[in-house]
Amino acid sequence: MNNLLAWLDDRxxxxxxxxxxxxxxxxxxxxxxxxxxxxxxxTFSVQVITGLFLWMCYSPSSRSAWESVYYIQxxxxxxxxxxxxxxxxxxxxxxxxxxxxxxxxxxxxxxxxREVNFWLGLVLMxxxxxxALTGYLLPWDQxxxxxxxxxxNLMVLIPVIGSDIQNVVVGGPTYGHATLTRFFxxxxxxxPGLLILxxxxxxxxxxxxxxxxxxxxxxxxxxxxxDQVLKDAVACLAVLVVILFFVVRGAMHExxxxxxxxxxxxxxxxxxxxxxxxxxxxxxxWYFLFLFQFLKYFHGESEVLGAxxxxxxVMGMLFLMPFIGRWKLxxxxxxxxxxxxxxxxxxxTGIAMVExxxxxTYQKAVDTAEEDGARAxxxxxxxxxxxxxxxxxxxxxxxxxxxxxxxxxxxxxxHAHEAPAxxxxxxxxxxxxxxxxxxDLYNFGSRDWITGFLxxxxxxxxxxxxxxxxxxxxxxxxxxxDTLTDPEQWTKQEIDAxxxxxxxxxxxxxxxxxNQKLQAQLEQGRALLKDTDRCAMCHKFYDENDDAxxxxxxxxxxxxxxxxxxxxxxxxxxxxxNNDRMPAYGKDVDNPRxxxxxxxxxxxMVDWLRGDWYERGQSTTQEATE
Amino acid sequence: MADSSxxxxxxxxxxxxxxxxxxxxxxxxxxxxxxxxAVPFFSGLVVxxxxxxxxxxxxxxxxxxxxxxxxxxxxARYFPVVTDRTDAWNRYLDEPIGAVFLRREPGSDELQxxxxxxxxxxxxxxxxxxxxxxxxxxxxSNFDVGGTRINPEACPSPRDLDTLEIDPQHxxxxxxxxxxxxxxxxxxxxxxxx
Numbered sequence: 001m002n003n004l005l006a007w008l009d010d011r012x013x014x015x016x017x018x019x020x021x022x023x024x025x026x027x028x029x030x031x032x033x034x035x036x037x038x039x040x041x042x043t044f045s046v047q048v049i050t051g052l053f054l055w056m057c058y059s060p061s062s063r064s065a066w067e068s069v070y071y072i073q074x075x076x077x078x079x080x081x082x083x084x085x086x087x088x089x090x091x092x093x094x095x096x097x098x099x100x101x102x103x104x105x106x107x108x109x110x111x112x113x114r115e116v117n118f119w120l121g122l123v124l125m126x127x128x129x130x131x132a133l134t135g136y137l138l139p140w141d142q143x144x145x146x147x148x149x150x151x152x153n154l155m156v157l158i159p160v161i162g163s164d165i166q167n168v169v170v171g172g173p174t175y176g177h178a179t180l181t182r183f184f185x186x187x188x189x190x191x192p193g194l195l196i197l198x199x200x201x202x203x204x205x206x207x208x209x210x211x212x213x214x215x216x217x218x219x220x221x222x223x224x225x226x227d228q229v230l231k232d233a234v235a236c237l238a239v240l241v242v243i244l245f246f247v248v249r250g251a252m253h254e255x256x257x258x259x260x261x262x263x264x265x266x267x268x269x270x271x272x273x274x275x276x277x278x279x280x281x282x283x284x285x286w287y288f289l290f291l292f293q294f295l296k297y298f299h300g301e302s303e304v305l306g307a308x309x310x311x312x313x314v315m316g317m318l319f320l321m322p323f324i325g326r327w328k329l330x331x332x333x334x335x336x337x338x339x340x341x342x343x344x345x346x347x348x349t350g351i352a353m354v355e356x357x358x359x360x361t362y363q364k365a366v367d368t369a370e371e372d373g374a375r376a377x378x379x380x381x382x383x384x385x386x387x388x389x390x391x392x393x394x395x396x397x398x399x400x401x402x403x404x405x406x407x408x409x410x411x412x413x414x415h416a417h418e419a420p421a422x423x424x425x426x427x428x429x430x431x432x433x434x435x436x437x438x439x440d441l442y443n444f445g446s447r448d449w450i451t452g453f454l455x456x457x458x459x460x461x462x463x464x465x466x467x468x469x470x471x472x473x474x475x476x477x478x479x480x481x482d483t484l485t486d487p488e489q490w491t492k493q494e495i496d497a498x499x500x501x502x503x504x505x506x507x508x509x510x511x512x513x514x515n516q517k518l519q520a521q522l523e524q525g526r527a528l529l530k531d532t533d534r535c536a537m538c539h540k541f542y543d544e545n546d547d548a549x550x551x552x553x554x555x556x557x558x559x560x561x562x563x564x565x566x567x568x569x570x571x572x573x574x575x576x577x578n579n580d581r582m583p584a585y586g587k588d589v590d591n592p593r594x595x596x597x598x599x600x601x602x603x604x605m606v607d608w609l610r611g612d613w614y615e616r617g618q619s620t621t622q623e624a625t626e
Numbered sequence: 627m628a629d630s631s632x633x634x635x636x637x638x639x640x641x642x643x644x645x646x647x648x649x650x651x652x653x654x655x656x657x658x659x660x661x662x663x664a665v666p667f668f669s670g671l672v673v674x675x676x677x678x679x680x681x682x683x684x685x686x687x688x689x690x691x692x693x694x695x696x697x698x699x700x701x702a703r704y705f706p707v708v709t710d711r712t713d714a715w716n717r718y719l720d721e722p723i724g725a726v727f728l729r730r731e732p733g734s735d736e737l738q739x740x741x742x743x744x745x746x747x748x749x750x751x752x753x754x755x756x757x758x759x760x761x762x763x764x765x766x767s768n769f770d771v772g773g774t775r776i777n778p779e780a781c782p783s784p785r786d787l788d789t790l791e792i793d794p795q796h797x798x799x800x801x802x803x804x805x806x807x808x809x810x811x812x813x814x815x816x817x818x819x820x
Contacts, residue, residue, distance in 0.1 A: 062713055146749065150764060153748035153811035163810055163817075167677045173808065173819040174723075176713035178677070276706050276722030278742070278750025280763035295747075296765050300784040301814050303746075361752075365763060409704060413697060583694050594801070596695045 020207070022225035027213045029220060030228035034211060035235035036100045041203075042236040043093045044195065046243075047131075050086040051188060058138070060184040061177045063390040065140035066272040070380055070391065073262055073269050080266030084247030087267030090132055092243055094287045097125055105321065105338050108331055109212035115322035117205040120198055122318055127195045134187035136285060140180065142369060145273035146282035148183075149175065154295075157304045175275065256374075258616045263377060271372035272391040280365035283356070290348035293355075314341065364427075371426055375401055378616050397600075403608020404428045406601055407441075410585070414438040416463065417609075437468045438582070441609055445506035445557030450499050456481045470580040475538065476550070494528060498535065501525025506557035508610050529553055540573075551575060562606045566597070681820050685709055687793045687803040690726060694800065696737060702729040702753040702760070702771060704742060707806045726790060726804055727753060727760070729771065737797065739790045739804050740773045746783040748811040760787060784814040 009015045026034070057076065059068040072079035101121070104110055110118035137148040155166040171178025222228065250264030284292050291311070298306030317324075317337060324330040356362050372395060379394040380386050387393055395401045407417055412431050415438045419430040430442075440463060443449050452458045452465070459465050459480045466472040484490050500521040504511055511518050528534045529541040538550040552573045555561040564571070567586035570579040586602055588594040597605075607613060690705050706722040725742040740760075744751050749764035760769040765782040769775055773787030793803040810817045 063716065150747040150749065156810050156812045163820075164678055167820070168675060170677070172677045172680065172714075174713075177716065178714050182674075276725060278725070278752070280750075280752060282749055282764055292765075296782060299780055299782055300778060303782065303784060303812055307812075361761070362763065410695070413699070413701075593689060594692070596692055 022223070022229075024207060024210070024224040026211055026222050026224060026228055029222040030224075030231055032231055032235070033103070034228060035232050036096060036103055037206075038232035039235050039239050040093065040096050040100055041199070042232075043089050043096060043239065044199070046089045046240075047086060047093070048192065050082055050089070051192070053082055054086055055188055058184075060138070060180040062140065062175070062180060062273070063177075065138060065180050066269075066391045067380075067386055069139040069141075069269055070377070070386075073266060074260060074377065074381065080262045081247060082266075084266030085243060088243045088246040090135060091246075091285070091287065092239055093128055094132065096239070097128060101125070102338065102342075105334055107212055108325065110322050110334075111325045111331070112322065114205075114209050114212070117202060117209070118322055119319060120202040120205065122315070124195065124198050124202060126315075127191055127198065131187060131191050131195070132285065132287070134183045134191065137183050138180070138187060139269055140273045141270035142273055142277070142279045142372070143268075143270045143282070145175065145275075146279040147284045150282065151284070154303075154307050157307050159304075175273075259374065260377070260381070263374065269373065269377070270369060271376040271395060274392050274395070277395075279369065281362065281369045283352075286349070289352045290345045293348040293352035367426075368428065371428070372401065379614065381616070382614050383619060384614075397604070398613060399604045399607035400425070400613040402601075402604045403613075404431060406597070406605045407431060407608070410597065411441075411605075414581070416440040417442045419443075436463045439467055440464045443611075444609055445503075445508045445562075447499065447503045447509055450502050450506075454480055454484060454495060454499060456485050470578075474578070494524070497521045497525035498528050499525070501529055502553070502556055505553065505555055505561075507559070508557070508612075549576065549578070559606055559610060559612070562609065563602050566602050566606065567595075685806060687796070688806050689796075690802045690804050690806075691728070692801055693730075693735070693737070693797065696728045696730045696802070698730040698732050698734055700729065700731055700758075700771065701755060702727040702738075702740070704753065705802075707804065709806075724806060724808060725750065726806070727751075727773075727787075728802060735797070737792055737802060738772065739792050739802075741788040741790055741806075741808065743788070743808060743811070744783060745785045745788060745809065745811055745813075745816075751787065784812060785816060788816055 054072065057068060057072045057079070059065060069083075073083055074080075104118065104121065133148070133151060136144045138144070152166055152170050155169065156162040158165060167173065169179075169182065171182050248265055250266075251261060253264070255261070255264050283289065294310075295303070295306050321334045321337075325334055327333075375398065376391065376394050379398060380391060404417075407415075408431055411417075412433050414433065414436060416433055416436040417429070417431040418440050419425065419442050423429065460472060460477050466474070466477065471477070484495060500511070500518060502525070503509055504522055504525075511522060513519065526541075529539070530536050530544045532545060535541065535553065536545040536548070538548055540546060540548040540552040540554060542554050551565075552561075565574050568584040569575050569582045570577070570584060575582075583596065585597040586592070586595040586599065592598065688707055688709050690707055695705075696703060705726055705728055707724045707726060708720050708722050711718045711721045711723050727740045727742055729738045729740075730736070742750050744762040744764065744767055746762065746765055746767050749762055751760045751762045751767075751769065753759075754761050758771045759776065760771075760773065762768075762783070767775070767781050767783040768777070769781075769783075769787050773789065775781040775783055775786055788807075788809050790807065791805040793805070796803040808819045810819055
């Protein structure tokens with residue numbers, strides 16, 4: 001064995017190499033304060049290892065990036081752990097970098113003969129920040145998409161070639177496939193390659209000059225191996241423990257019922273990026289928050305100062321530190337500069353956080369973003385899964401998400417949708433215009449709604465039913481107030497029967513087929529609806545009374561009835577000439593492009609109004625049952 | 627070279643030809659090596675600079691909505707702009723490519739159309755109905771109902787919200803067609819994105 005090793009050493013010289021690596025002299029012996037550089041090398045190694053494994057599972061295109069990251073996080077075993085380590089190690093690296101820089105400057109280790117190594121360190125810092133910026137976009141979720149969008153938009157501020165640089169980095173005028181292929185190549189290839197090169201030089205130059213002894217006390221020198229290596233290893237382990245703590249931290253509290261645990265552990269994944277869906281909660285990662293806040297203070301044309309000139313000057317000052325340090329007071333100046341910068345960065349970060357905490361609009365946007373993210377995961381995990389057109393379509397085709405948006409945009413200037421506080425679908429589902437003039441459509445078509453509608457007390461009170469439309473003084477109101485209240489004409493039992501029959505038409509609540517009493521009621525109600533002396537005097541019901549002037553009660557408030565109504569409320573089947581102000585949203589059958597809303601949008605809104613959307617645990621989705 | 631040693635001087639005198647050959651050798655080495663390295667590098671660079679060659683160009687007037695959908699109440703309403711979209715090798719039919727705010731003064735048939743993107747850093751602005759203001763959620767740029775910066779001195783945005791042209795012919799027929807364009811962020815001038 002010894003012979004073999006001797007032969008190998010003769011041919012390769014490996015022993016000298018190991019000797020040089022392990023038996024470096026440390027003047028004054030090993031110390032805990034020398035561990036920071038090693039923890040940085042360690043965290044970078046963690047990023048290379050976890051990054052390579054993530055690479056094996058990631059697909060950079062605008063139709064597969066979010067999808068593959070979702071798959072890593074929620075479907076692959078231990079995916080959350082791998083992502084979590086990569087995510088939090090990146091943040092640990094930033095903190096360690098700052099500590100390392102602080103120590104180097106305070107100890108004066110940037111001064112001759114170590115200037116070049118100091119500069120190499122600053123270059124390494126830029127590369128790490130570049131890795132952080134490019135990595136933020138790769139999951140292609142709303143947060144990363146919009147935050148990175150701001151960063152690349154500001155590239156225009158670079159004089160002369162700014163917009164060209166932006167165009168090349170983004171891969172075109174808008175974000176898309178090319179942006180991801182470029183960012184991924186930078187993140188996984190170019191920047192790590194440069195980093196390894198610079199790190200090699202950094203360590204080589206460091207070995208050339210040796211460690212900058214912390215103090216001149218008379219402790220004996222030691223070799224790097226094993227005393228300092230042990231301290232370094234313990235420090236690396238401690239860093240890893242902190243990282244792992246952050247990875248699993250979310251498991252300590254309970255999430256909403258049914259939410260998978262992967263939503264709380266590892267790294268966050270928001271809703272898939274949607275270029276048409278504004279994201280009001282866009283913020284950079286916490287370590288860039290100070291820059292974000294700094295930018296708020298520069299207005300209009302002075303922006304270039306805040307975004308480029310001043311940060312550039314600060315970096316320039318850091319590069320000049322070795323020269324400044326030559327003067328008598330130079331070192332003090334450098335340390336002071338760093339302290340001022342540190343306080344400035346901390347203050348800006350603090351202000352940004354406090355302002356956001358106080359900003360209700362922002363907090364609401366964060367809530368919305370979290371709801372959207374959770375909903376996207378819920379839909380991705382539904383039996384229907386992620387369709388081939390990509391995950392963006394999940395929320396775009398979800399009645400629960402789109403309903404409130406479409407309703408607010410097209411209906412809420414007249415209609416309210418006042419959901420009670422405990423309805424369980426989030427704040428967004430309760431929409432109240434300032435002065436509703438038309439019916440409140442919450443729970444519309446339910447037994448509760450229809451019962452209230454046929455109640456002489458409720459029908460013309462407040463804005464739940466006819467509100468301030470002309471129907472408020474119409475025949476239906478006088479019928480409910482005068483005729484229905486006369487027990488000679490309508491018994492309580494008959495009114496209940498009509499309610500049950502209408503509930504059955506709407507089909508939102510299912511009637512128990514085994515409930516004899518209910519079925520008898522249903523039959524009686526249908527007979528009353530068809531009776532030309534009763535309901536069918538004014539309303540059509542199936543084949544009864546084709547000339548009715550009131551709305552057709554066939555399939556009243558069912559999905560199809562409501563879709564058709566929204567398309568054209570002035571149709572003779574509905575209000576005809578008596579329609580009061582409600583626009584026709586989809587009248588033009590031959591030329592759908594002329595309509596205000598598309599067929600799909602109307603369907604989404606109607607499904608939302610009817611509470612018909614996929615919820616976790618359902619075996620089929622609404623689309624699948626169509 | 628005033629104090630160069632006689633040795634060196636003698637050497638130079640004696641071996642002038644060899645020195646020249648040495649220079650040519652070094653020059654050739656640099657040129658050959660340089661070309662060998664430059665060819666693969668530049669072949670890659672040309673490809674990666676491809677976006678500079680492409681000109682996006684406007685899509686012309688796009689139908690956004692009908693005049694009836696914009697009540698004359700002075701409130702700005704958000705409308706997505708939908709058309710076919712190309713993303714590198716994929717073509718998507720009828721996808722939202724951006725959004726506009728449309729607004730109509732009481733009693734007027736004139737429409738105001740603003741691109742929903744904030745000229746500062748490219749976030750989407752919101753319309754705050756109670757305050758009748760456009761507000762950018764990113765860096766707090768505020769614009770009045772007409773899209774003008776409320777306090778240009780203190781507004782991060784270098785220009786007012788970008789107005790877009792509406793086709794008057796279609797408007798007469800009750801339809802809103804917009805010449806949809808995006809502009810470079812962070813510049814005081816309104817420069818169309820290429």
